[in-house]
Amino acid sequence: MNLDNVLEIIKKNVSHFFPEEEFIKKYNDFLNNKRGPLRVKYGADPSRPDLHLGHYVSLKKLKDLQNLGFEIIIVIGDFTAFIGDPTGRSKTRPKLSKEEVQENAKTYLNQISKVLDIEKIKIEFNSNWLSKLTPYDIIELTSKYTISRMLEREDFKNRFNENESIYIHEILYPLFQAYDSVFLKADIEIGGEDQLFNFTLTREIQKAYGQEPQVIITMPILIGTDGKLKMSKSYDNYIAFNDEAFDMFGKIMSIRDELIESYYKLVLYQEIDEELKTFISENPRMAKENLAYEIVKLFYNEEIAKKVRDEFNKVFKYKEFPEDAIIYELREPETICDILLKVNFVSSKNEFRRLLNQKAIKINNQVINENILINQTTFVKVGKHKFLKILKHDN
């Protein structure tokens, strides 16, 4: 394949790809048999076992690179995970045991196999090298970067300027992550756009260790089901590889209209031409249904996609259910009464019973007569004007 084609494939959908000239040199060296295949690193945090469509955006690009003959290395960040989350977002989360990490990593691989040919990828656990660093190694590593440059990272800068605590181990993380690339001699690193700082830092650390620095590829951020934040396990606004087909379909049906285009582009890799733009803007409900159908097809198959679409449409008559219905995230089975109390649709159990008697509560378009247990994605209507989407999350 000629270089122009390769570059076109790589550049599709990416938000950053640089330095292009360094990539070209590496690739030409490969073509001229001066070196082996380019080594592409992708880091995965095994602290929670769910991959989601946000990861899919990067994995899809990895798939492209795999097809181009590059060597794909998935780095399972078990060293990081074992230690706990550095960002302070979930400080109280207990450290994972080695067994839990291994278990999570195994489910990761199953999920990754839905996108990549895992026979051909290399899986590396970063504890294999990071846990063997001596204090002298760590001092060497930390001597290669300054405090002020580290504090230029957006989240650190904000926290520092607002006098929020940044614990010293937190700034070690980007360095450990960089050391992964040093150890693996990564030629390319790929990840979400929020990794840009870390990847750039990594280039400098590689140079400081006398290595050729990695080429950077970042993918745009996919916004989650909340319509605001990047899709992330931490924000619980994600559509998981492992979601049941009906839940996956329902969650995609619940995204905001403004996001439809980005999902077509980043998940389905579709060209956003005039025709598609018109379709989305004139018939967002239909565009979303099509999107949901295609994505379920991607992770399951055509038959299942058709089945859940029909099922969904049966319980959810067109246009009856408003797009901006309230959303409730379901983590474990709960009774409909408890849920309605939590979202303030009813103010007491008495009111709930009164509404039941009035046949005013509909679940998936069916009137209910008793308090039932909810354990999946469900659409609820109370009276004439109150709408609730219950979205199931597995965690």
Add this chain to the structure above:
Amino acid sequence: MNLDNVLEIIKKNVSHFFPEEEFIKKYNDFLNNKRGPLRVKYGADPSRPDLHLGHYVSLKKLKDLQNLGFEIIIVIGDFTAFIGDPTGRSKTRPKLSKEEVQENAKTYLNQISKVLDIEKIKIEFNSNWLSKLTPYDIIELTSKYTISRMLEREDFKNRFNENESIYIHEILYPLFQAYDSVFLKADIEIGGEDQLFNFTLTREIQKAYGQEPQVIITMPILIGTDGKLKMSKSYDNYIAFNDEAFDMFGKIMSIRDELIESYYKLVLYQEIDEELKTFISENPRMAKENLAYEIVKLFYNEEIAKKVRDEFNKVFKYKEFPEDAIIYELREPETICDILLKVNFVSSKNEFRRLLNQKAIKINNQVINENILINQTTFVKVGKHKFLKILKHDN
């Protein structure tokens, strides 16, 4: 000994001693046999083999504490030394080998034995525990302190505010130093006043590890022979334990009059009463001679002190040699001609020879006739008005 006496001994000359109530509790527990002797930590950096009067100020206090029955632990910072100087002052200094560190440490002990009973002290090399820390241990340690609090340390703050680079390993050093106290379960740490930040940080790290924090004793800073900076190996303004008696005498004779009082107080432990104040202000030359005599006596003996005093006075007639003569630091043997060229007392070798012929060059009050090699503290007069003190430094 009653508590008041103990407190009086401890407080003499110190610049900080706190928290007193914690000390009292520890000491009472010891008296009531609820615990063993209080453990006093003193850190020594073996990167250069010279102890000097600045160290003596702390060692003298350690001697007091040893006399009170406390357990003295000298921590040889060979972990730090092996890694190199963190302050960036001497970046290019090569890392020391293990053998060099051991060798330096040995000479340290010889020097310490001039002050403390080394049969009764414990010597600990901090590489014994610090080099065995795992990355997990280091992350735990670094998770106990924040960046912003670390940047409150005077030197870090100044460098940070002036956009000078602070490398990340530099902020690990106070934490490693703190870990020494954790590992040794130090009850008291003693050092120069410039250690106040590190010692206070150490209290917090000990608490974070569930330990009773150490009591802090800091000693005032002794100003060196340059009259400006703290006595330090890095500034080469020091009077070493190992200086030859004549050099030691000469260096003390060269300190500025304003410093005489602090040397009487901090080195000789003398009460600065009205009588002494008057003596110093009315006869600084004599006060300095007495000081030099007493300090040489401390490190050698009375006989040697007398001998070097007489020798010094023979070569150096009272008042002839001005206090503010130019000082030249002698590191290795050099010819007098080379030295005079360096300090611009002569502008060429020809001028040097002309002056020799004119019998215009006096060394230690003796006219010289040829270019001689200088290898000790020496007083030079050139012509009628040019005075030079050559101070020998061993390093």
